[in-house]
Amino acid sequence: MSQLENIITDVSRLFIGEAVPDFYYHDTYVKNIKPVYAVALPKSHEEVKALVRFAIEKDLVIIARGAGSGVAGAQVPIKGNELIIDLHLMNRIIQLDEETLTLTVEPGVLIGNIHDFVEKKGYFYPPDPASKHSTIGGNVATNAGGLRAVKYGTTRDYVREMTVVLPDGEEMTLGSLNIKSSSGYDLKDLFIGSEGTLGITTHLRLKLIPLPKANVTILQALETAQKATEATLEILKSGVDPSGVELFERSALHYAEENLGYPLKSQVGQAYLMISLDGNDQKELDGRIDTVQSVTKHLTLESHALNAEEAKKNWALRDNILLGLTKFTEFELLDEVVPINKFAELIEATKAMQEKHGLNVLNFGHAGDGNVHTLLMKDDLTEEAWTKKRAALLKDLYHKVDTLGGLPSAEHGIGIVKKEYMDNMTQTINLEYMRQIKKIFDPENRLNPDKIF
Amino acid sequence: MSQLENIITDVSRLFIGEAVPDFYYHDTYVKNIKPVYAVALPKSHEEVKALVRFAIEKDLVIIARGAGSGVAGAQVPIKGNELIIDLHLMNRIIQLDEETLTLTVEPGVLIGNIHDFVEKKGYFYPPDPASKHSTIGGNVATNAGGLRAVKYGTTRDYVREMTVVLPDGEEMTLGSLNIKSSSGYDLKDLFIGSEGTLGITTHLRLKLIPLPKANVTILQALETAQKATEATLEILKSGVDPSGVELFERSALHYAEENLGYPLKSQVGQAYLMISLDGNDQKELDGRIDTVQSVTKHLTLESHALNAEEAKKNWALRDNILLGLTKFTEFELLDEVVPINKFAELIEATKAMQEKHGLNVLNFGHAGDGNVHTLLMKDDLTEEAWTKKRAALLKDLYHKVDTLGGLPSAEHGIGIVKKEYMDNMTQTINLEYMRQIKKIFDPENRLNPDKIF
Secondary structure (H helix, E strand, C coil): CHHHHHHCCCHHHEEEHHHCCHHHHECCCCECCCCEEEEECCCCHHHHHHHHHHHHHHCCEEEEECCCCCCCCCCCCCCCCEEEEECCCCCCEEEEECCCCEEEECCCCEHHHHHHHHHHCCEECCCECCCCCCEHHHHHHHCCCECCHHHHCCHHHHEEEEEEECCCCCEEEEECCCCCCCCCCCCHHHHCCCCCCCCEEEEEEEECEECCCEEEEEEEEECCHHHHHHHHHHHHHCCCCCCEEEEEEHHHHHHHHHHHCCCCCCCCCCEEEEEEEEECCHHHHHHHHHHHHHHHCCCEEEEEEECHHHHHHHHHHHHCHHHHHHCCCCEEECECECCHHHHHHHHHHHHHHHHHHCCEEEEEEEHHHCEEEEEEECCCCCHHHHHHHHHHHHHHHHHHHHHCCCECECCCCCCCCCHHHHHHHCCHHHHHHHHHHHHHHCCCCCECCCCCC | CHHHHHHCCCHHHEEEHHHCCHHHHECCCCECCCCEEEEECCCCHHHHHHHHHHHHHHCCEEEEECCCCCCCCCCCCCCCCEEEEECCCCCCEEEEECCCCEEEECCCCEHHHHHHHHHHCCEECCCECCCCCCEHHHHHHHCCCECCHHHHCCHHHHEEEEEEECCCCCEEEEECCCCCCCCCCCCHHHHCCCCCCCCEEEEEEEECEECCCEEEEEEEEECCHHHHHHHHHHHHHCCCCCCEEEEEEHHHHHHHHHHHCCCCCCCCCCEEEEEEEEECCHHHHHHHHHHHHHHHCCCEEEEEEECHHHHHHHHHHHHCHHHHHHCCCCEEECECECCHHHHHHHHHHHHHHHHHHCCEEEEEEEHHHCEEEEEEECCCCCHHHHHHHHHHHHHHHHHHHHHCCCECECCCCCCCCCHHHHHHHCCHHHHHHHHHHHHHHCCCCCECCCCCC
């Protein structure tokens, strides 16, 4: 063991064998009990390289990990004898460069801290996953999306440059400060969203944009999710360029209202849209509010442009759907995605599945980009019934997603929990080339093996 | 030869051996004289597949080609005995889907036709390379950029889905109608910008957005390119979100003014910016014009918000820089890119090189994304002196681009003319992985070999 202690000389950053805390055996929802060789918490790129070289010498498998806030099991040990490299102490914000509009960070910086840091200085890092305690490295590993992707895109669109340590201990820098490139293959986008299977990110340069000076939220009530999907299409086609179009069902909101102790501003209808608009000119924003209301008039029961306080309270309800539910039942959170015009069809299909399988289902999600968060609820089912019914429902659900032209994961990643569905829903030839690319970078299958595919 | 004629039964779509027109031996600037085996013009995905299989049987190298409007020699035969697959007859616009905001096209559709088609229906395909006669397939092959990339991104950002025929004759669909994905490696972005070395695109689904209802152009005169670069940074930081920030020097404009027979609206200063703004609300646009003028006031000599007729005339001058020059001299057009804050430093460096090498140089380009178009002019140099001086200057120039953190190509591709510089300016490890990826998809090196690297 002497070598590992030579690399990480500070004992508080090293856990070996049985000393590994329980924390490292699970992410938000997925737990595994394979014994871990050790957990090391490097503080520098050089320490990461040394750790990878150590793992090569000892023939250990490596898992790179950030905040442990994943939900797909991508960072959970499944092989036994893994060396976990926890990057959350590499959390320095290195430089805000106002001449290239970039922020240089280490991978362990929390996404909420990036938002706070740049917004104070008048800049904006748009990707906005619900978990503000996730790390930027983890966001890159899953190509995290969130609420603002409909206008601003996902994490992929904000990584200008990244340095990775490869499974052979070498390093590579992908991308650059250049905004355009037609200079060879795009290796950077291969690494983004690869869930820690190709390399370990140690350094990132992120694209920033100026912070919008004004924003507003419109809350709309609609009879059905189908009408909410139609309204979403009208909004997207109108040119108002919404920065968010969230859809949730009344049934999903119920738990948040219970938990926070106050009602949503609208109490009619079975489905709701919360539409965000941002910009720099309040009057122009008012014009866009009018446009939203006029193009959706034939579809909505109510439509409210919220004042600042209302917006805060109603967004808190939306954000509380998951937290609220936690107090009532165990659940499984999905993040399937379908073409935007299939959103309601998928939601309707989940209701038929709820009846068929006797398992309660809720839906909310990012209607503006077709990303549904379906929730399966355990309620008072036995562990056995829950496991069985859930498996049966998931099989139906992902089959339906597939027939709608969708994908198993929009923003959480495949990890281990969606591998089977990924396998069913991906063309064999695409999977085969993914495997061959994995083999190029990681011929010994050392880095997060058996995740994704 | 019977097989080839069995695949392409219409003789007007097949040229064999010496019947191959001269057109196929060159692109816009690059000519080669290696004999071509044949040129086939398929009209369907199935014909493309059959042609690739024919090439495999006969052990021929394949070059896929669109409009032949490339400028880097990527589609020029260099091996001898190539089968050229000319896709420009696969030029159907298949479907405008208003529910997914996508346009389905074949690869041979001209980019100008896409613009016209969707704009008539109120939609917008933002990528805007100068050559409206380039094909969308070619745009994807080079990740074409153009004037609007500063706001809207490049071709990469508008390809939702593409079907390719691979070098082994199999087919693969990359991407999907889904807006978000965290479902495995991003193979699609690997193919975009791969200059026809990995696969032949036969089918594309493009992302559309609503057409902005209003736009305006501001023309600014500045003392130097340095001041124009500083003004560009101020504009980008102000949040006005320009859809174009073009920079050109007075010396480059001279030829366009001569050619079109009228002057630019401003005649002071050595550098100019043309700034485009677009949106849906004219009043809000007026506010952004004020912002542009106020944040750049300390840097500009003149600043004019142009009326529609002025905008048209002054844009025609900008667009005529190359065409104007054609009438005066032979030239080489570059498309190097540097971080946005290095734009002026690069331009200044080219002037020192002009003195050092005795070769006239002009600059214009997309200041908003750091993409300089440097022009080397032959003027009345002998062929020998032109070749020698040009090579010496290019060596210096790309070295400078490299030291500024730039790349050899922003939007035209590497082809054959920039291979040497790409090789010098790219880390060995990145090049090595690009080569390994090429080998996965094309182990026999059949598809456009010896291009890029």
